Amino acid sequence: MANDNLFRVCPTTGLQFHKPAEALMKANAVVAVVILLVGGVLALLVTLTRWPAVHLLAADQFYQALTAHGIDMLIFWIIFFEMAVLYFTSSTLLRCRLATPRWAWAGFALMVIGAAWTNIAILRGDSSVMMTSYVPMPANPNFYLGLILFAVGALIGCFVFLGTLVIARAERTYEGSIPLVTFGALTAAIIAIFTIASGAIILIPTWLWSVGYISQIDPLMYRLVWWGMGHSSQQINVSAHVAVWYAIAAIVFGARPLSEKVSRSAFLLYILFLQLASAHHLLVDPGISSEWKVFNTSYAMYLAVLASMIHGLTVPGSIEVAQREKGFNRGLFEWIRKAPWGNPVFSGMFLSLIGFGFLGGISGVVMGTEQINIIVHNTIYVPGHFHATVVVGTTLAFMALTYWLIPVLFRRELILKGWAKWQPYLFGIGMSVFSLALMGAGTLGVSRRHWDMAFTGTALGYEYPGSAYVMMGLMGISGVIAVVGGVMFIVVVVGSLLFGRKTEEAPRYGSETSVLPLGPAPRTDHSGLGVKGFVAPGTFVFALVFLTIFVVYYFINWKYLAAVWPMS
Amino acid sequence: MxxxxxxxxxxxxxxxxxxxxxxxxxxxxxxxxxxxxxxxxxxxxGKQNLSNEAYRTTPEIFGQKVQAMIDRYTVRTETDQQIPVVRPPAGSDVYLAGRLWQWWPMLELEKGKSYRLHLSSMDWQHGFSLQPLNINLQIIPNYETVVTITPDTSGEFTIVCNEYCGIGHHSMLGKIYVVE
Missing domain, CATH: 1.20.5 (Single alpha-helices involved in coiled-coils or other helix-helix interfaces)
Incomplete structure (x- = not known):
């Protein structure tokens, strides 16, 4: 291609964009936002149906909408955006040409076709099998085929990322080691390859079964291998959004990690242990031993949880040190009070960090405890947990990054800056209350993926306690608030791309490139910073508050468990 | 940066x-x-643990076991569908099947006594969710789960299906009565 060697330098950030990589990032990000819009409409329909006072859709439409909502949000929106993140962290951050842009476009095309294909299969109405599509409940073969095509495309994207890292090393486009953010993206890519392999191992036979070439798929084996994809795909998100946190801390504050060694080791723990978490889904399944469950559900003694707790400290800790170096050094919390709370890039990222840790992280570990899972499995507590991790955590982090990418990548100024300022709060807090309400309803026994909690017209009937209805009503209200926040995001982003003022008229593309130098030297003398020799005392206090809530909530759930019938 | x-x-x-x-x-x-x-x-x-005792089975074999228990221990039937209510002896093996869209049969158990509860599905995957206690187990066709339960509260308990199983999923219910 003629523009294979053309680069431009962003005048404000100094980042160097390779022309084909830039086009690919834009394409992936735009498709991601379009899918977010589709998934958001479905989210509203699902919310308004599960809100007992509204109960909008008919049963068949509800299950259809829920299937599409799950797949569009948990798989398509996020992985399209992650492709943009992978290309950014490799080609742009390393100032390197993207490996094989044609293959990257082929992968992109496969992903678009696959996503459309599966959505059409669901739209036709014969594939309302939920995201999990547990056998032996059959879906139309096209449902699985679309997912397989999408996965192949995503796999190509991962290899383009790895290829770019190889080129950057061979052509010495950077000095020393890859940046921490690229290291985090590499973690995400490695987990993605594991995830896609698991998906291929189970979805290809299931597709063959759906067209009649294989007589039977063992349902337990399906669950085991499918969750190797289903949960691991969410671990791609964790790695990717933690990388985004570090990136935003660096971009907004010029923060550097407290220590590279600790942050990188934590990513390494993700690679080694995070995928074991797929065992969380099998804790009340037959035919699996407790030893297997205990080892895997604990990610091998919670070493991946340890990694997340480390990131949860080091990201705000690095911001605290950067702020203190700027002079916001008084007391424990001046650094956070004087943070740019009106900048959506920061506020989105920080709400993502808080929501992911306090809501998603704690609930995930608690319900992933072997025995506690008995009182949680398949209740609406589970969606409560993963809306905190994937929506407040990943989606909000990606939204925050998008606000920064619009001027830098798309070269447009943001329109409706006032909306952009409030959007992370509306979306983040709405979604956090939504998650808490679902967890509350789940603790009271309300089932997930269920059209009618009132069991109207059934011969036996059952009435949930009134508090469960209060929780589901709260879910409805906060869900609508979050949807409003989502709409604001899409209006600001799409509006800025179409009508935002251009930041530079004709960017200059040239073939000359410069080598990425080493980062600035850390300030060795930290005397005078922080309190009593601690450079980040405020963050440490936050961390202790987090731990206290974690411990208390963990043991409260053991107490709930101890109250149910003895089982052995 | x-x-x-x-x-x-x-x-x-x-x-x-x-x-x-x-x-x-x-x-x-x-x-x-x-x-x-x-x-x-x-x-x-702790007192709440799963035994992980499980067997491979088939819907036919499991259905026969359920029917044999119904034939021996049915004490009455309920609703228009004539769902049998089974009162098996304390300490015995009790069989409960999930099927589209019903838990079959109803059980009547004695408070404080232990029962070996066998669970399986006759068709697709189901979720055994005992309310209002909130005990939840995954029920999978071709696998028979065994869990020894000791009801220590009496009253009427409802089994909700909490694994999506098609268009009638939200109407899939069952009952366990625990008597003093």
Whole structure:
């Protein structure tokens, strides 16, 4: 291609964009936002149906909408955006040409076709099998085929990322080691390859079964291998959004990690242990031993949880040190009070960090405890947990990054800056209350993926306690608030791309490139910073508050468990 | 902007660890190990554990076991569908099937007595969710789960299906009565 060697330098950030990589990032990000819009409409329909006072859709439409909502949000929106993140962290951050842009476009095309294909299969109405599509409940073969095509495309994207890292090393486009953010993206890519392999191992036979070439798929084996994809795909998100946190801390504050060694080791723990978490889904399944469950559900003694707790400290800790170096050094919390709370890039990222840790992280570990899972499995507590991790955590982090990418990548100024300022709060807090309400309803026994909690017209009937209805009503209200926040995001982003003022008229593309130098030297003398020799005392206090809530909530759930019938 | 630039010290793994980080890692690791230890601890000292006793079966074989129990121990029928209510002897093996869209049959158990409850599905996957206690188990066709339960509260309990099983999923219910 003629523009294979053309680069431009962003005048404000100094980042160097390779022309084909830039086009690919834009394409992936735009498709991601379009899918977010589709998934958001479905989210509203699902919310308004599960809100007992509204109960909008008919049963068949509800299950259809829920299937599409799950797949569009948990798989398509996020992985399209992650492709943009992978290309950014490799080609742009390393100032390197993207490996094989044609293959990257082929992968992109496969992903678009696959996503459309599966959505059409669901739209036709014969594939309302939920995201999990547990056998032996059959879906139309096209449902699985679309997912397989999408996965192949995503796999190509991962290899383009790895290829770019190889080129950057061979052509010495950077000095020393890859940046921490690229290291985090590499973690995400490695987990993605594991995830896609698991998906291929189970979805290809299931597709063959759906067209009649294989007589039977063992349902337990399906669950085991499918969750190797289903949960691991969410671990791609964790790695990717933690990388985004570090990136935003660096971009907004010029923060550097407290220590590279600790942050990188934590990513390494993700690679080694995070995928074991797929065992969380099998804790009340037959035919699996407790030893297997205990080892895997604990990610091998919670070493991946340890990694997340480390990131949860080091990201705000690095911001605290950067702020203190700027002079916001008084007391424990001046650094956070004087943070740019009106900048959506920061506020989105920080709400993502808080929501992911306090809501998603704690609930995930608690319900992933072997025995506690008995009182949680398949209740609406589970969606409560993963809306905190994937929506407040990943989606909000990606939204925050998008606000920064619009001027830098798309070269447009943001329109409706006032909306952009409030959007992370509306979306983040709405979604956090939504998650808490679902967890509350789940603790009271309300089932997930269920059209009618009132069991109207059934011969036996059952009435949930009134508090469960209060929780589901709260879910409805906060869900609508979050949807409003989502709409604001899409209006600001799409509006800025179409009508935002251009930041530079004709960017200059040239073939000359410069080598990425080493980062600035850390300030060795930290005397005078922080309190009593601690450079980040405020963050440490936050961390202790987090731990206290974690411990208390963990043991409260053991107490709930101890109250149910003895089982052995 | 150093997280998005190469580390200044090329040998970054020799960089010293900050005090805040070292303390937090120690605390977090300790907490991780406590959480890990809680699960085996509960297997020894707790009362709510799954036995993990399970067998391969088929819907036909499991259906025969359910029917044999219904034939011997039915005490009455309920609703227009004439769903049998079975009162098996304390300590015995009790069979409960999930099928589209019903839990079959209803059970009547004695408070304080233990029963070996066998669960399986006659068709697709189902979720055994006993309300208002909130005990939840995954029910899978071709696998027979065995769990010994000891009801220690009496009253009427409802089994909700909480694994999506098609268009009638939300109407799939069952009952367990526990009598003094």
């Amino acid at each position: 150093s997280s998005i630039m190469p580390p200044h010290q090329k040998i970054w793994w020799k960089q010293p660890i900050d005090r805040v980080e070292a303390m937090w890692i120690a605390i977090a690791l300790l907490w991780s190990l406590i959480m890990f230890a809680m699960m085996p601890f509960w297997h020894v000292y």
